[in-house]
Amino acid sequence: MSAATTHVGIIDYGMGNLYSVAKAVEYLGGKAIVSDQASELAATDRIIFPGVGAFGDCMAALEARELSDFVRVAAQTRPFLGICLGMQMLMDCSMEHGEHAGLGLLPGRVIPFPEEALQAADGRRLKIPHMGWNELHQLVEHPLFAGVPQNAYFYFVHSFYVEPSTPEILAAFSDYAFPFCAAMAADNLFALQCHPEKSGTTGLRLLGNFLGWDGDRGESCAI
Known part of the structure; x- marks a missing residue:
């Protein structure tokens, strides 16, 4: 499917960098659907x-909008990209301002530096916070890394x-003291801890790869 015909659902839970992500998707030729309605998001291709903000607040916002179950289903049924807090929310739990349960889609936890x-x-x-530009060290070959140095x-x-x-789920690491x-x-x-929508042409390349990705990792293997 080409980016020009790709409808991308962007989950709106009242927090996060929604419109910078939407702007990047539109720039790449996709159709961005920013919504807090599960029915509207379910009609998209990916x-x-x-997200930005606090883990516990995000979970409460998802629950209030009845989006948590939709996220769990979508993350298992179509190409799905988590960014920053959207990556952290996929884990079992977080230790940010007390312990909070996550969506439980990936095993592990979120902890402070x-x-x-x-x-x-x-x-x-x-x-x-760790803020600014840092290297992304790829550990696996993956369709989203195609053309990303x-x-x-x-x-x-x-x-x-x-x-x-x-x-097995670790795809890349960065360094900040460790x-x-x-x-x-x-x-x-x-899922990425960094912000591809704020990462210039390299970030746009990764997002463009996502717009054309069918969800298959292909012959992905360790680098």
Whole structure:
């Protein structure tokens, strides 16, 4: 399916960078459907789950809009992309401001960067949130990485990171004092801690790959 005919559902739960994602989709030739209605989102070809903000607030917003069950189904039935908080929400739980249950679509938890570890190799104290450009080190071959250079720079802004409990879903990592999970892949689901919609031409390449992706990982394997 070409990007020109692709309808992309963008989940609106009252938080997040919805319109920057929608603008990127439209720029690439797709049709962005920003909605908080499961029926409207269900009529699209693929789903993007974007987000910024707090984990617990996001879960409450999904529940209030009766979207949590839709996300669970969509993430297993069509090409699905989680971005930043939208990636973190896929996990079992988060330790952000207390423990909160997640959507349970991927095994693992969301934890804070440990204060005692936030020191660069040159002795500089690293700040939280981790904000700015950082390298994305690809660990697997995946259709969404097609044409994306190894160690390309992407834009990050986050204070918590994902700790997957199984290595099979880890697709890329980045470094901020230590290596942390920056992307995950499982069947038709792909998720990124960084913001491709804010990452220039490289981020647009990844989003364009998503618009043309059928959800099949093909012959994906470790790099």
